[in-house]
Amino acid sequence: MAMPIVEMRDIRKHFGHVIALNGVSFDVRAGECHCLLGDNGAGKSTFIKTMSGVHRPSSGEMLLEGTPVSFESPRDAMAAGIATVYQDLAMIPLMSVSRNFWMGREPEKGVWPLRTLDLRKADEVTMVEMRKMGIQLRGPDQAVGTLSGGERQTVAIARAVYFGARVLILDEPTSALGVRQTANVIGTIDRVRKQGIGVVFITHNVRHALAVGDRFTVLNRGQTLGTAVRGEVDAPTLQDMMAGGHELADLETSLGGTI
Amino acid sequence: MTDAANAAPDERIKSVSPLRRALIRPELGGICGTILVFILFGAIAGNSGMFAAEGILNWTVVSAQFMIIAVGACLLMIAGEFDLSVGSMIGFSGAVMAILSVYLGWPLWAAILFTFALCMAIGALNGWLVIRTGLPSFIVTLAFLYVLRGLTIWGSVYFTRQTIISGVTERAEGDWLAPVFGGKVLTSFFQWMGENGWIATFARGSRAGQPVVDGIPMLVVWALALVIFGHWLLTRTKFGNWIFASGGDEQAARYVGVPVNRVKILMFMFSAFCATIFATAQVMEFGSAAADRGLLKEFEAIICVVIGGALLTGGYGSVIGAALGAVIFGVVQQGLFFANAESSLFRVFLGAILLIAVIMNTYIRRIITGER
Structure with a gap:
C-alpha cells in the first residue's frame, strides 16, 4: 500500500476538563475514500477541525507524507493541500x-x-x-x-479540487440532502477519488458510507474502534460500532431492522 | 477543455427572460425611481426654474452631498455592518478642523489632514470594537453617535462659548488644500457659456455679466469620483469580492481565507473618510463649522443605500444604486421646495419610499436565491 498523504497518530484533544478526543488514529491515502463514521457527539467535528488546522491537538502526531507537521491555522492546512468542505458553510x-x-x-x-x-x-x-x-x-x-444543496456541495468540492487539494475533507456532505442529491454527491466523491485525491468522508449514515468508501473508521466517545476495509464489514456491524452496541440492537428488533 | 465548454445546454434549465434578468439587478429600483422622480417634478415644477442652470446646480449639490455619505454607507452595508455615527462624525470632523485652524493656529491644510487621520482612526476603532466584542455594529456605532456629538458640542462651547465656530474663510485664503474641497471647477467654461448667453448671467450689481452658476463645486466632483471609485472597487477588484463575501456569510468567507476583519475595519474607515469629505466641503462652503451639522445624516445615507437596492443584512447591493438613491433624495427634497409644496411632506415621502424599497428588495432577494 502507498504511503498515506496524511496520517494522524493517537490524537488527543481536551477542552478544559472535557476530553473530546482520546487517542484517535486515522490516515488517508491518495485515490481512496476513507469514511469516518460516528454518532453525534462522537468527536467527528473536533477531529476534522484538528485535521484542517482549526484546532491544535493537545497531544498526538500529525504526519504529512511521513514528515511531522503542525498547522497554526486553516490557511496552513489549505496551503499543504488539505481542503475542507463544511456542510452548510461552503457557499x-x-x-x-x-x-x-x-x-x-x-x-x-x-x-x-x-x-x-x-x-x-x-x-x-x-x-x-x-x-x-x-x-x-x-x-x-x-x-x-x-442551486440545490447537492449542487452547492459539488461546487465547493470542484473548487477545492481545482485549487490543488490533495486531501478533501467532507463534513457530512449528505446529511441534509435528498436521495437524488445524495447520489450526485457520492458520484462526485467517486470522480474526485479517481483523480488521485484522498477523500475523508464524514457521515453517520452507514449506507452512504458503504456506497463509496474504501475503508471505514468508526469513532465512538472520542476513540477510534479500528479501521475496516471494504468487503470485510457490513452495515449492521458498523451501525453497532457507532452506537456502542446494545441499545440500538434492542431498538432494531422492535423496528424490524429498518434503521 | 473546449469540448466540455461547448457541451449542449441542460434541457432542465429554464431560460430566463431578459426582463427577469434585469429585475434582479440591484440598481433597478434606483433607475425606475430616478426616472419617476424626474417625470413627476418635470410636470409639477417644470416652470419654477428647477431645470434652469441654477436650479439644476441646487439639487445637484444636495444630491452630491447625499451621494458622498451614501457611497461609504453602501460599501459598509454590503460588508455586513452599519455606521450610525456618520452624522455625528460630520459635525465632529468639521468642528475639529475649525478649532485647530481658527483657535489653535494650525495652517488649514494641516488641520484638514489631521482631521482626516483622526476620523479614520475613530472609524477603525468602531470597526475594531465591533469585531472584538462581537456586538452588532448598530449598538457600537450608536454609542459613537452620542459620544462624538457630545464631544463636538463640548469642544465648540469650550473654545468659542457658542455652537458655531466661524472664521474658517479667512484661514482658507491662500491655503493649497482648501480649494480641493471648497473650490469650483470648469469656471472658464461657465464664463464662456455665460458670454454666449446660453446660461443666465447677473444683470446688475458687482458681478454683472458673470454667470449665475460660475462652476461645478468640488463637492460634486468628489461625489462623482467616490461613486466611480466605489463601483470599480466593488465590482472589478478582488477586494470588492471580499466585501460581498464578508457581508454574505462571514464564516464561509473566513473558511476560504478572506480576511473578513480587515475588510470590515477598512470599510468602517472608508465610511468615516466619506463623512469627513462631506464635512470639509461643508465647512469650506459656509466658512464655519457648527455643532449640529450632519444631524440625521446617518439615516439618510442608509435610506439612499436601501433605495439603491442594497440588503440591510449585507452581501448584496450596488454603489450606482446608492448614488441613484441619493439623486432621488436630493431631487425630491429640493423639488418640493421648487414646487412650493409643504416641505414637511418630504418626510412622509421618505418614509413611504423607504418602506417600498425594502419590500421590493426582499422580493428581489427571493428571486435571486430561488427561495419561495
Missing part, C-alpha cells in the same frame, strides 16, 4: 457561482493600483469545472442560492 447564496468559486483566490490582471479581477478567466474556468462535475449552469453569474 454564499447571494453571490454568483463564479465569485464563490474564486472567493479568496481571485484571479487578477493589470498592475497595482489598477489591478482588477480577471472576470473572463474566472467565468470560463468556472463553467468548465462545473461541467466536469456534471453541473449545467445557466451562466457563471447565476447565484449560488438558486
Whole structure:
C-alpha cells in the first residue's frame, strides 16, 4: 500500500476538563475514500477541525507524507493541500457561482493600483469545472442560492479540487440532502477519488458510507474502534460500532431492522 | 477543455427572460425611481426654474452631498455592518478642523489632514470594537453617535462659548488644500457659456455679466469620483469580492481565507473618510463649522443605500444604486421646495419610499436565491 498523504497518530484533544478526543488514529491515502463514521457527539467535528488546522491537538502526531507537521491555522492546512468542505458553510447564496468559486483566490490582471479581477478567466474556468462535475449552469453569474444543496456541495468540492487539494475533507456532505442529491454527491466523491485525491468522508449514515468508501473508521466517545476495509464489514456491524452496541440492537428488533 | 465548454445546454434549465434578468439587478429600483422622480417634478415644477442652470446646480449639490455619505454607507452595508455615527462624525470632523485652524493656529491644510487621520482612526476603532466584542455594529456605532456629538458640542462651547465656530474663510485664503474641497471647477467654461448667453448671467450689481452658476463645486466632483471609485472597487477588484463575501456569510468567507476583519475595519474607515469629505466641503462652503451639522445624516445615507437596492443584512447591493438613491433624495427634497409644496411632506415621502424599497428588495432577494 502507498504511503498515506496524511496520517494522524493517537490524537488527543481536551477542552478544559472535557476530553473530546482520546487517542484517535486515522490516515488517508491518495485515490481512496476513507469514511469516518460516528454518532453525534462522537468527536467527528473536533477531529476534522484538528485535521484542517482549526484546532491544535493537545497531544498526538500529525504526519504529512511521513514528515511531522503542525498547522497554526486553516490557511496552513489549505496551503499543504488539505481542503475542507463544511456542510452548510461552503457557499454564499447571494453571490454568483463564479465569485464563490474564486472567493479568496481571485484571479487578477493589470498592475497595482489598477489591478482588477480577471472576470473572463474566472467565468470560463468556472463553467468548465462545473461541467466536469456534471453541473449545467445557466451562466457563471447565476447565484449560488438558486442551486440545490447537492449542487452547492459539488461546487465547493470542484473548487477545492481545482485549487490543488490533495486531501478533501467532507463534513457530512449528505446529511441534509435528498436521495437524488445524495447520489450526485457520492458520484462526485467517486470522480474526485479517481483523480488521485484522498477523500475523508464524514457521515453517520452507514449506507452512504458503504456506497463509496474504501475503508471505514468508526469513532465512538472520542476513540477510534479500528479501521475496516471494504468487503470485510457490513452495515449492521458498523451501525453497532457507532452506537456502542446494545441499545440500538434492542431498538432494531422492535423496528424490524429498518434503521 | 473546449469540448466540455461547448457541451449542449441542460434541457432542465429554464431560460430566463431578459426582463427577469434585469429585475434582479440591484440598481433597478434606483433607475425606475430616478426616472419617476424626474417625470413627476418635470410636470409639477417644470416652470419654477428647477431645470434652469441654477436650479439644476441646487439639487445637484444636495444630491452630491447625499451621494458622498451614501457611497461609504453602501460599501459598509454590503460588508455586513452599519455606521450610525456618520452624522455625528460630520459635525465632529468639521468642528475639529475649525478649532485647530481658527483657535489653535494650525495652517488649514494641516488641520484638514489631521482631521482626516483622526476620523479614520475613530472609524477603525468602531470597526475594531465591533469585531472584538462581537456586538452588532448598530449598538457600537450608536454609542459613537452620542459620544462624538457630545464631544463636538463640548469642544465648540469650550473654545468659542457658542455652537458655531466661524472664521474658517479667512484661514482658507491662500491655503493649497482648501480649494480641493471648497473650490469650483470648469469656471472658464461657465464664463464662456455665460458670454454666449446660453446660461443666465447677473444683470446688475458687482458681478454683472458673470454667470449665475460660475462652476461645478468640488463637492460634486468628489461625489462623482467616490461613486466611480466605489463601483470599480466593488465590482472589478478582488477586494470588492471580499466585501460581498464578508457581508454574505462571514464564516464561509473566513473558511476560504478572506480576511473578513480587515475588510470590515477598512470599510468602517472608508465610511468615516466619506463623512469627513462631506464635512470639509461643508465647512469650506459656509466658512464655519457648527455643532449640529450632519444631524440625521446617518439615516439618510442608509435610506439612499436601501433605495439603491442594497440588503440591510449585507452581501448584496450596488454603489450606482446608492448614488441613484441619493439623486432621488436630493431631487425630491429640493423639488418640493421648487414646487412650493409643504416641505414637511418630504418626510412622509421618505418614509413611504423607504418602506417600498425594502419590500421590493426582499422580493428581489427571493428571486435571486430561488427561495419561495
